[in-house]
Amino acid sequence: MRMISLAAFLFAFWLALSGHYTPGMIAVGAGCAILVALAAWRMRVVDAEGHPVHLLGRAVTYFPWLAIEIAKSAWAVTRVILNPRLPISPTMTTVKASQRSAVGRAVYANSITLTPGTITVAVDGDLLTIHALVRDGALDLEAGAMDRRVRDFEGGA
Amino acid sequence: MSALLIDAMSLLCILAGSFFTIAGAIGLVRMPDLFTRMHAASVIDTLGVSLLIVGMMLQAGAGLVSLKLIFVLALFFLTGPVVTHALAQAALHERVEPLLAEDRRAARGQAPPADSEGAPA
Amino acid sequence: MFAAAAIAVLLALALAVIRAIKGPTVFDRALAGNSIGSLAIILLAVVGFLTGRPEFLDIGLTYGLLNLIGTLAVLKFFRHGDLAHDPDTERQS
Structure with a gap:
């Protein structure tokens, strides 16, 4: 559950920073967000401390x-x-x-x-x-x- | 009319932000020791920067530029305390003695932690 | 208006540089260096607005991340004399 929310936040961050909205760029952004979320999961930092979304x-x-x-x-x-x-x-x-x-x-x-x-x-x-x-x-x-x-x-x- | 109001508010924010930035920098030069200088630097990092950025956001209007300004502001608010804390701890570790008017650590029944963790002198 | 802000930030930068030159300990210089970095980010944003090119903000964001890592690296180096410090061996050294 936290994984999905982390990937969603990262993708929103990408969209906000890029400013180019062609299908290719969006696909690259989604790929990067998923990749970074997977890397964070492998580093075991996706928990209540690393991604405290419940405090929002x-x-x-x-x-x-x-x-x-x-x-x-x-x-x-x-x-x-x-x-x-x-x-x-x-x-x-x-x-x-x-x-x-x-x-x-x-x-x-x-x-x-x-x-x-x-x-x-x-x-x-x-x-x-x-x-x-x-x-x-x-x-x-x-x-x-x-x-x-x-x-x-x-x-x- | 409302455009004029926004312009005036943004002018006010930017002027106030400039004032606090310069005041913090003056404090950086005037203060007598490292720890008091940190307090002056944190005036720049919080109020000076946020007022300037709010002023710029009012000029930019809603959009990607304002969003990026919010990211810059969030960056300041997340990294500022980390750097200040690391600096204070490193300085205490190296036995930079803070200039103190009053040390309330002993009065509150705790030994100063810097002595318990540092290497024996 | 942005010109006034740019002048103010430049003035503050000059004062921070004075502290970086004078600062008796290395930590004073590190603090002044960090303040110079913060002011540089703000100066980038202000100059971006002054010249009507908000793309400068991206450079400001990058500079902010580098500023954090740079200051922490310098502090760690002066505390441990080593960038690849292992906390487990601290007690023995």
Whole structure:
């Protein structure tokens, strides 16, 4: 089932990039999509981690929330950069990731890194080491609002 | 009328994106150490790039060009954290000490992981 | 409008190059190199719109993939001194 969906996604990607819609080109594209899907199957990467298509529905609500968070914290970091006194207070901290699956933890760690002002430096089991540009950023993460969001996003998988 | 509105929105997006790109680059030069510079670079990679691309998408209209711009944006959002994380981990592994105002790792009952995995000095 | 964006990106590129030249550690240079790559992709897209040739976007996509692989390869090389690194032998070295 995941194989068919992977091949369909790859073929759609080909169609979007090529821009030539003659029968020959489409046949070549379909062949390539099937070949790549077969290669991925032989590498045993077509599973819930390699092709997490089941998260697509909930991503519709998670990504806009993440985009707003990114915009807010990017504005905060920009204000710090352009402030003549450069009021930084770099902080290291650890937070616990409460997600059940590896995909959920990876999404959480990547969301932290994607938000300007906080970086996931190391992952050790379910403990994430965070470097934050200002102390408030570290305190926000310790409060765990994003952790809960990602847990909802991961759902009952 | 609506074409004028779209033009104005796209102008706004592109100007804001240019502003954030330059601000991130200024931060890249101004910040005192490697880890704080990474925060500045991630402003370029997220808000600066996405605003510029949204501005260009408004100019291009619906079509293949906009779809390709979305792919470029997705590429940024998927690869940005990977590179930043790899860079931070490699730097910690090589014992580049971050400049810290406060280290809350010990206060929260965990030993800093960099010491447990690195080779004995 | 696109000309203004192109000038802004070029300015940011110049600042990133300053960091790449100054950067005390090799990781500062790798970070600056990655930022230069990101800005180059955006510059390609902007120049494509400026000259009315959106085909530049394809080059930008390719450049983005190369940028990721290039930065990771450089980091791996400086961390392990070897591109074909085997994690199983790390403890002994």
